Amino acid sequence: MTSGGYDVVVVGSGYGGSVVACRLVAAGVDVCLIERGRRWAAGDFPTNVVGLLLAVRVDSRNWGVILGRKDALFQIHEQGDSLAVVACGLGGGSLINAGLIARHLPERRGTRGGRKSGTKTGTPAKPRRRPR
């Protein structure tokens, strides 16, 4: 920690936190990024069933059960009718997700008064011919 502290503290290094931290640093802001998990290098990931089981933590509020290491890579949370699987480590969900990236498509706005009002990116909508 610097003696003068930080302008911003970002909690969590997943897509959300790391992109925010990166953009802030690029803008000249003094940022501290906090991550609860460890760093996972390429050779650290489990490659067999035992390793995989040891990399899981289950926290079920419904059953009052907590199993596994606090910094386990896969974290399963259950509460009420909610079930979440998240990652813990530097990089967050990017450590365990499938790495699929959806292509950005300009979103169409709805029609108002029967007229197309264009797209969110400002591209005017093409006029449609009405069937006769």
Ligand SMILES: Cc1cc2nc3c(=O)[nH]c(=O)nc-3n(C[C@H](O)[C@H](O)[C@H](O)COP(=O)(O)OP(=O)(O)OC[C@H]3O[C@@H](n4cnc5c(N)ncnc54)[C@H](O)[C@@H]3O)c2cc1C
């Ligand atoms: C199995 C799986 C597959 C997926 N596949 C895809 C895919 O193919 N394509 C896609 O686009 N999305 C995919 N997703 C979704 C994507 O991974 C998430 O939407 C994304 O990771 C969410 O980013 P986030 O920054 O909000 O949270 P996370 O990535 O979950 O990051 C949160 C971070 O904060 C840390 N943290 C939490 N609490 C604290 C604390 N108190 N102090 C410090 N650190 C803390 C965590 O350890 C973690 O690193 C997948 C998700 C899963 C579970």
